[in-house]
Amino acid sequence: MSDLAPFTLKGRNPDVLSCIANLSNDEVFTPPEFANRMLDTLAEAWAADNDGADIWADSSVTFLDPCTKSGVFLREIAKRLIAGLESEVPDLQERVDHVLTKQVFGIGITQLTALLARRSLYCSKNATGEHSVAKSFDDDAGNVWFERTKHKWEKERCKFCGAPKSLFDRELEFENYAYAFIHSSKIDAHLDALFGGKMQFDVVIGNPPYQMTGGAGGSSDSSIYHLFVEQAFNLQPRFVSMVIPSRWMAGGRGLAGFREQMLSGGHVRGLTDYTDSAAAFPGVQIKGGICFFLWDRDQAGPCNLTRISDGIETEQKSRDLGEFDVFVREERALEILKKVLKKEEDSILSLVSGDTPYGIATNFKNWNEKKKSGSIPLHLINRGKRSIGFVRRDLIKKNATSIDRWKVLVPEAYGAGESFPHQILGKEIVASPPAVCTQSYLVVSPFKTKEEAESFASYYRTRLFRFLVSLRKITQHALRSTYSWVPLQAWDQVWTDEKLYQKYEIDQDEIAYIESMIRPMEASGE
The missing domain is CATH 3.40.50.150 (Vaccinia Virus protein VP39)
Incomplete structure (x- = not known):
C-alpha cells in the first residue's frame, strides 16, 4: 500500500x-x-x-x-x-x-x-x-x-451481552466492557x-x-x-x-x-x-x-x-x-462424509449422553477414595489424572437407570493442538456396572454385555470414527452433537478401519487423507 x-x-x-x-x-x-x-x-x-x-x-x-x-x-x-x-x-x-x-x-x-x-x-x-x-x-x-x-441489567445479567452484574457492575475507574455498538x-x-x-x-x-x-x-x-x-x-x-x-x-x-x-x-x-x-x-x-x-x-x-x-x-x-x-x-472431507451418509444409517447419538450425564459436576467433592456401604465407583479427573473414587448411590438423581449397565465413558474434552495428525478424542473407558462419572465424561450406553461395550470401544478408536467427529469438533470440547455423523454399527465384532473403509467404499486417496489427519489410537487399558 x-x-x-x-x-x-x-x-x-x-x-x-x-x-x-x-x-x-x-x-x-x-x-x-x-x-x-x-x-x-x-x-x-x-x-x-x-x-x-x-x-x-x-x-x-x-x-x-x-x-x-x-x-x-x-x-x-x-x-x-x-x-x-x-x-x-x-x-x-x-x-x-x-x-x-x-x-x-x-x-x-x-x-x-x-x-x-x-x-x-x-x-x-x-x-x-x-x-x-x-x-x-x-x-x-x-x-x-x-x-x-x-450495561442494561435484567435478572443479574446484561440483556444485551449477557455480562454478569456481579463482575461488571463496576466503578468508573474500571473498564466495564459494555461495548456501545451491541448495547x-x-x-x-x-x-x-x-x-x-x-x-x-x-x-x-x-x-x-x-x-x-x-x-x-x-x-x-x-x-x-x-x-x-x-x-x-x-x-x-x-x-x-x-x-x-x-x-x-x-x-x-x-x-x-x-x-x-x-x-x-x-x-x-x-x-x-x-x-x-x-x-x-x-x-x-x-x-x-x-x-x-x-x-x-x-x-x-x-x-x-x-x-x-x-x-x-x-x-x-x-x-x-x-x-x-x-x-x-475441507472439500476432500466433504466427499468422504457424503459416502458415509449415503448409507442412511442411524447415528450413534441415540447412545450418547448429554453434558453432565449423572448430574455430577467436574469439581464435585462429595466422594471417597475408599468404598463404603451403599457407594458405587465414580470415574473422575482428580488433580489432572483419571481416577476412580466412590459416591453414594442415592446421590445420583440423573440417568440412574444406566448405573447398572455396561457403558463406555468418553472424555468430554480433549486438546488436540494445532498440528496434524490429531488424536481428536481422548481414550475411552469401558466401565463395568455399577459405575457413574463426573461431567468430565460423556456416557455411551447401554450395552448388554462386556463384549458389546468393547466392540463399541474398538469402533471409537478407529480413524474413520474420529475423522467423522473431527468434522464437527472445532475446539477441545466434544459435546453430544459432535457425534451426529457417526453411524451405528452392530456390536458383535471388533471394528477396524479396514472393515469400515471397505463398507463405505473409501478409496486409497481418501484413506491417505484420513490417515494424514488422524493418528492411530491404542486401547486405554482401563
Whole structure:
C-alpha cells in the first residue's frame, strides 16, 4: 500500500501497527497486511458488482468500524480513498478533510483504543489537535466516538451481552466492557445520535472482541463476536466484513442461531478461513482458527471459500454453506462424509449422553477414595489424572437407570493442538456396572454385555470414527452433537478401519487423507 498515496507520515518510524502488542487472545489487534487483504476482497466484490468501478474512487461511499482498536481499518481505508479520489479532488488537504469527515467513521471499544485509533487516523489523539491531518473538525473526537456505556441489567445479567452484574457492575475507574455498538436495540437511531446526523453506511468492517471474559468462567466465557456481526447486519449496509473465530462453523455455546443465519442466509459471498490463527495473527493461538467473511446484502447464493492451512491456499468456488447444520471446511472431507451418509444409517447419538450425564459436576467433592456401604465407583479427573473414587448411590438423581449397565465413558474434552495428525478424542473407558462419572465424561450406553461395550470401544478408536467427529469438533470440547455423523454399527465384532473403509467404499486417496489427519489410537487399558 506504500505506493497508493502521497499522504504519508513524514519523518516517522516504520508502521507501529505492525508490531503493537495484543490486549489478549480475545481482543486481537489486526495486522495491517491482514486488514488490507480484507479491503482487497471488498474492492474486488465492489468492482464485480459495479462494472469494474473502483470503490476507492467513490467519494460517496461510507465506512464504519464499530469496534475499532488500533484504528488500522480506518487508516488503511483512508489511505486508499485519499489515493483514489485524487482526480476528483486534486487539492490534498481538501481531499483529506473530505475522506476523514464524510466517509470514515469508528466506535472505540475503550477510551484507550479510541485514542489509539484517532492517533492512527488523524496523526493526533485529538481530531482538532495541532498535528491532526484533518482541519475541518470542531470536536476532539472527530469521527472516532467513545463514551462509557452502561450495561442494561435484567435478572443479574446484561440483556444485551449477557455480562454478569456481579463482575461488571463496576466503578468508573474500571473498564466495564459494555461495548456501545451491541448495547442498543435501535442501532440506526443510536448511530444517528452518535455522529450527529442521519447515517447510512455502505460498508461495516472490523475485528470485534471475541468473548466476554469472566462471563461464565474459564474456557466457557460467553462469546460476543456474533453480537457485533448481527448488529452490523441490522444496519443493512451494502457489505459487512469482519474477523471472527472459526469455531462458529461447528460449535460454540449459544451460537446455533448465528451459525444457521450465516450458513443458510445465502448472503456470505466470501469466506477466508485460517485453520491456524497464527497464520493470520502471528503469535496468537485461537482454538479452531480464525476467519474473515464478506457478507453481501444483495446476494442470495453460494460462497467462494479460501482455506489457508500450513501456508497453502486452497480455493473452493461456489460452496453451498447451508448443505449441513455445520460447515465442513475441507472439500476432500466433504466427499468422504457424503459416502458415509449415503448409507442412511442411524447415528450413534441415540447412545450418547448429554453434558453432565449423572448430574455430577467436574469439581464435585462429595466422594471417597475408599468404598463404603451403599457407594458405587465414580470415574473422575482428580488433580489432572483419571481416577476412580466412590459416591453414594442415592446421590445420583440423573440417568440412574444406566448405573447398572455396561457403558463406555468418553472424555468430554480433549486438546488436540494445532498440528496434524490429531488424536481428536481422548481414550475411552469401558466401565463395568455399577459405575457413574463426573461431567468430565460423556456416557455411551447401554450395552448388554462386556463384549458389546468393547466392540463399541474398538469402533471409537478407529480413524474413520474420529475423522467423522473431527468434522464437527472445532475446539477441545466434544459435546453430544459432535457425534451426529457417526453411524451405528452392530456390536458383535471388533471394528477396524479396514472393515469400515471397505463398507463405505473409501478409496486409497481418501484413506491417505484420513490417515494424514488422524493418528492411530491404542486401547486405554482401563
